[in-house]
Amino acid sequence: MMKQLFLTARLDIAESLRARWFLIYTLVFGGIIVLLFVFGLTESRVLGFIGLSRLLVTYIQLTMAILPIFVLITTVRSVAGDREAGVFEYLLALPVPLGAWFWGKIIGRYAVIFAPVVLAMGGAVLWGQFDGIEIPWAMFGYYTALIAVMALCFLGIGMLLSSVARSTDMAQGAAFLVWLALLLFLDLILLGVMIQGRIDPELAVAIALLNPLQVFRTAALAMFDPQLIVLGPAAYVILDIFGEAGFRVFAIAYPAALGIGSALLGYHFFRRGDLL
């Protein structure tokens, strides 16, 4: 089982490295770091942040905007697309257990989507050291963990959608709808609901924190605004429920659990139904 899992993961990594989407993905995240340096972001000051912290704060905001939709769309396109094109028909006729195939694909894909983002951040740190800029290691570590669980969360959701949808178009449409729903619930709809006063603010905040995008955004803010002042009254609810450190742990644990839970559910559907 481990051998087949390793072989499948390695195959998925090799296939992804050859794919056009990976090239674009790597260029986007590498390019963002380069552009942030080129435009002198390390020398600007926002909310007291300067240097590499400033760059990392901007980088993670941009990553949060791009990574989820990128991971969702590329995952469902390649998984559902391979199934539709007949790749699964052939490769699943080879003696590989379904568990090794499914989890091997997830491990391989995870490595491929996580690596460019973190390598770009690592590159920024190296560049910063070369330039003599102070490195905010705690922030770097936490942001790395946030990106790791963000990738895991949306990869899991992507695999679930790929397992359920019967065609590439349907999988792609569902992935886009999920992302759109999360985006809308990030602010617009919740704000509307709260303004109308139909639900308690505590409930609205709780719903918001079920949204992994909101969790990432709030966790990223909390790194440079531990009291979450910019969130206004919602901050009281969040800090009352979790506390400062508790929220940091929640922001890592919840999306990871959501991603793994989605992947497990996806595996359940994959194993139970037709493989093609």
Add this chain to the structure above:
Amino acid sequence: MIRLENVTKTFRGARVLDGISLEIGLGERIALIGSNGAGKTTLIRCLLGEYVHDGLITIDGLDPRRERARVLGQIGFVPQLPPPLRMPVGRLIDFAASLCGTAPGRIEDIAERLGLHVDAIRSRPFVRLSGGMKQKLLIALALGRDARLLFMDEPAANLDPEARKIFFELLAGHADHAAMLISSHRLDEVASLVNRVVEMDMGRVVLDDALAGSVELGSVLACRIVLKHFEPAFAKTLDGWRFAADAERLVWRGAVAAPDRLRFLGAVARYAGLLSHFSLGEH
């Protein structure tokens, strides 16, 4: 070896397999024939454990769905359409060999015998190969291991005559210790390869019969052709069959794989008016 009992498969209310019951034993070479939509591909996918279904399928007493790795380890599969794999040929061979517990060299040897030089295409993506090259590689991947069952969908359709001859020899090497299921739209395409015919229509088996006078897969027929006059188009055809000519290019000699004789006769028939002598017999 293979047992199907009342196998039924339904897609969104449409019954694609309708109570199929079959038994296939070692040494049987079965032509699975039928028109488009008859259920041939669905049946093969059920046998490969790729579709869930009602009824029972066992291969050596094992469920191909629950005991995937053990069952599929015994099956060599050549699909109807080559998969659009982007991975390089070398990686595909290594991947399949690792999963199937065989040596990559064994697969490469068979590919070489079929006329596919793996070293020249090792780094080329599989999807970029020509139709014939893909077919040869897929056959090599299916035969280059200890498969006791071969499921093949029109496996020789894209092969040149020489590769077909080698392919028949390779199948002959598996004939005694394997069962073969060869799917095709038309019986005449595969009749020479098989000793039993199963015809499907609308998801049911409508004919299950032994094939009389089936030929030995590995046997070869000697052929001599004398032409009234030289004809470049016919010479090109005979070159394709690897025939040798005398200096005047009027007398041609060559060997034809016995299972391919109908196809050969079909090719020669187009130039029947040119023939002054034609003989085809066992060596």
